[in-house]
Amino acid sequence: DTAVSQTPKYLVTQMGNDKSIKCEQNLGHDTMYWYKQDSKKFLKIMFSYNNKELIINETVPNRFSPKSPDKAHLNLHINSLELGDSAVYFCASSHGTGRTNQPQHFGDGTRLSIL
Amino acid sequence: DQQVKQNSPSLSVQEGRISILNCDYTNSMFDYFLWYKKYPAEGPTFLISISSIKDKNEDGRFTVFLNKSAKHLSLHIVPSQPGDSAVYFCAVRSGNTGKLIFGQGTTLQVKP
Numbered sequence: 001d002t003a004v005s006q007t008p009k010y011l012v013t014q015m016g017n018d019k020s021i022k023c024e025q026n027l028g029h030d031t032m033y034w035y036k037q038d039s040k041k042f043l044k045i046m047f048s049y050n051n052k053e054l055i056i057n058e059t060v061p062n063r064f065s066p067k068s069p070d071k072a073h074l075n076l077h078i079n080s081l082e083l084g085d086s087a088v089y090f091c092a093s094s095h096g097t098g099r100t101n102q103p104q105h106f107g108d109g110t111r112l113s114i115l
Numbered sequence: 116d117q118q119v120k121q122n123s124p125s126l127s128v129q130e131g132r133i134s135i136l137n138c139d140y141t142n143s144m145f146d147y148f149l150w151y152k153k154y155p156a157e158g159p160t161f162l163i164s165i166s167s168i169k170d171k172n173e174d175g176r177f178t179v180f181l182n183k184s185a186k187h188l189s190l191h192i193v194p195s196q197p198g199d200s201a202v203y204f205c206a207v208r209s210g211n212t213g214k215l216i217f218g219q220g221t222t223l224q225v226k227p
Binding site for chain 2 (some may be wrong): 033040041042043044045048049050055061089092094096098101103104105106107108109
C-alpha cells in the first residue's frame with residue numbers, strides 16, 4: 001500500500017527516558033513534516049525536511065531532534081521526556097514545498113504517553 | 116495567538132441535509148486553503164483545497180467557498196451522509212516552506 005507509515009502507533013514511557021518515532025513514506029515525495037497534536041486538539045508544525053534538508057524548525061525544545069537519512073524517512077528523537085510531551089505526533093509528506101499546491105499526506109499518528 | 120479559527124467545536128445535521136463548516140483566518144497574505152477530514156485513530160485526510168485567486172471550488176458533494184474580504188472559508192457538504200461524521204480541520208498555507216496552520220477542528224455528526 002502507498003502510504004505514510006509511523007511506528008510505533010502507541011508509546012508509553014517514563015519521564016526522563018529517550019525515545020524515537022519513525023516515519024516512512026513510499027509516495028515518492030521529497031518533503032516530510034512532523035506535527036504535534038496536543039490535548040486541545042491543535043495540530044502544530046514542528047519540523048520539515050525537503051530532500052533531507054531542514055526547512056522548517058518551529059520553536060521546539062532542543063530535546064526534540066529530527067533526522068532524515070533519506071527522502072523517504074523522517075525520524076523524531078526525543079530526549080529526557082517530560083509530562084508535557086504527551087501528545088499525538090503526526091508525520092506527513094508532500095511533493096515540494098511552498099508554491100506547489102500539493103496537499104500533505106498524513107500518517108495515522110503516534111500516541112505518546114508519559115507516566 | 117490563533118491565526119486560524121474554527122469557532123464551532125461541533126455540528127450535528129440530518130442525513131441528506133447540507134453541512135456547513137466555517138473557518139476564519141487573520142492574515143490576508145495566506146494564499147492557499149485546505150480542508151482535512153479526520154476519523155478517530157487515523158491521520159487527517161486531504162479533502163479539498165482552494166487557491167486565493169478563486170472564490171469557489173467544487174468536488175462532488177464537497178464545495179469550498181473563500182471570502183477574502185471577510186477572511187472566511189467554508190466547506191459545504193451536500194447531501195450529508197453518515198460516513199461524513201468526522202472531525203474537519205481547515206488549514207492555511209503560510210510562507211514558502213509548505214507550513215500549514217490548522218484550525219482546532221469541528222466535529223461533524225450526521226444522523227441517519
